[in-house]
Amino acid sequence: MTKVAQVLDEVALYGDHPADRITQGLLRLNTAMRNRAWNWAESAGLTPTQGEILMLLMQRKKPLRLNDIARETALTAATTSDAVSTLEEKGLLEKRRALDDRRALAVKLTPRGRTAAKRAAQWPGFVSGALSALRDDEQTAVYSGLFKLIRELEIRGTMPAHRMCGTCRWFEPANADGARRGTRAKVAKPDSFRCVTLDQALDRSTLRLDCLAYEAGDVGTHARNWKLLKQI
Numbered sequence: 001m002t003k004v005a006q007v008l009d010e011v012a013l014y015g016d017h018p019a020d021r022i023t024q025g026l027l028r029l030n031t032a033m034r035n036r037a038w039n040w041a042e043s044a045g046l047t048p049t050q051g052e053i054l055m056l057l058m059q060r061k062k063p064l065r066l067n068d069i070a071r072e073t074a075l076t077a078a079t080t081s082d083a084v085s086t087l088e089e090k091g092l093l094e095k096r097r098a099l100d101d102r103r104a105l106a107v108k109l110t111p112r113g114r115t116a117a118k119r120a121a122q123w124p125g126f127v128s129g130a131l132s133a134l135r136d137d138e139q140t141a142v143y144s145g146l147f148k149l150i151r152e153l154e155i156r157g158t159m160p161a162h163r164m165c166g167t168c169r170w171f172e173p174a175n176a177d178g179a180r181r182g183t184r185a186k187v188a189k190p191d192s193f194r195c196v197t198l199d200q201a202l203d204r205s206t207l208r209l210d211c212l213a214y215e216a217g218d219v220g221t222h223a224r225n226w227k228l229l230k231q232i
């Protein structure tokens with residue numbers, strides 16, 4: 001088979017639309033990230049899943065129930081339970097009563113677990129290091145594209161929900177307050193937003209994917225936010 005025929009064969013296999021090429025790129029990135037995660041986890045005496053659970057607990061800053069961990073990491077209940085038990089045996093997690101239901105159990109990081117979680121949070125640094133070599137406008141384009149892709153996957157039910165601006169009740173167009181009072185132009189720039197509760201301006205580069213101040217909006221809010229975000 002000639003080189004040209006081989007390339008055409010490959011194109012026929014993977015597809016030749018931009019979406020196909022982006023998917024290929026993401027798969028390559030996934031391979032590199034998975035390798036790094038395994039290398040890091042092995043050196044720390046953990047599995048990537050255990051590292052992910054430690055990082056999740058560090059980000060949430062509060063005890064989480066097993067079913068919350070399973071939902072947020074897209075793991076099965078059995079895998080979550082095994083990983084949590086191992087982390088508890090290693091002295092990195094401890095079980096306690098859930099704050100909102102004294103009959104339920106939640107897990108939290110021990111001081112050793114917090115140290116391990118901080119180390120775990122460093123392994124993806126090889127990607128952010130490479131991204132910093134891109135121009136600012138390129139970084140913004142990658143981030144806003146990823147943000148919309150993640151939201152679309154959530155809508156399709158193929159990715160767990162995030163505490164993101166895309167579904168948050170506090171997200172609105174930059175001039176919504178002025179427009180309500182009739183003191184500013186009624187048409188906002190399409191990439192200019194505002195967080196009501198933090199009283200902060202947001203744009204394509206500062207939208208948040210995982211936010212402690214997040215409060216879930218209703219279905220109408222989701223639709224309104226998505227309509228705004230589709231324009232960026």
Ligand code: SF4
Binds near residue numbers: 168194196208212
């Ligand atoms: S920054 Fe946080 S609180 Fe504000 S709109 Fe975004 S997710 Fe919601």
